[in-house]
Amino acid sequence: MSRILNPREEEIMHVLWQLKRAFVKDILEELPEPKPPYNTVSSVVRKLESEGIIGHQAYGNTHQYFAILQKTNYRKLMIGRVIRNYFSGSPESLLSHFVKEEKIDIDELKKILDQLKEEE
Numbered sequence: 001m002s003r004i005l006n007p008r009e010e011e012i013m014h015v016l017w018q019l020k021r022a023f024v025k026d027i028l029e030e031l032p033e034p035k036p037p038y039n040t041v042s043s044v045v046r047k048l049e050s051e052g053i054i055g056h057q058a059y060g061n062t063h064q065y066f067a068i069l070q071k072t073n074y075r076k077l078m079i080g081r082v083i084r085n086y087f088s089g090s091p092e093s094l095l096s097h098f099v100k101e102e103k104i105d106i107d108e109l110k111k112i113l114d115q116l117k118e119e120e
Contacts, residue, residue, distance in 0.1 A: 004081070005053075005074070008036070008044055013074070016054060016067045023064050 005013060015030040016022060024042045028035060045065055048054045056063040087093035098104050 004078070008040075009048060009053075012041065012044055012048065013053070013067060013069070013071075016065060017071045021057075021064050021066045023062060027065070 011031060012027055015027045019026060019030065022030075024038065024045055027045065028038055028041050031041070045054065049056060049065070053067070053069045054065050055068050056065045083089060083091055083094050087097065099106075099109060
């Protein structure tokens with residue numbers, strides 16, 4: 001997958017990532033107010049399925065949907081785009097931004113570095 005999901009698609013994907021499997025009515029229940037019409041959600045779900053982003057299991061005339069695109073893969077794509085488009089391709093610039101602008105504490109940064117070292 002190389003395209004960015006639009007806001008409605010992303011909202012639906014977050015529901016599927018959370019629920020693992022869901023019917024359109026289940027997705028609709030989890031969406032915030034004001035809720036879109038059932039047909040809108042159903043159309044978006046069918047579009048995502050036609051693109052191979054989600055799949056379904058049929059139960060008679062109804063379908064239970066599940067994510068094919070994993071959240072971690074989409075997150076990598078999005079963070080990669082942010083780094084390329086807003087930080088000149090430099091992960092260091094992104095990290096610097098978080099330290100300076102988002103006020104990440106140095107001790108918190110050290111904890112993150114320690115966690116990364118443990119994972120190696």
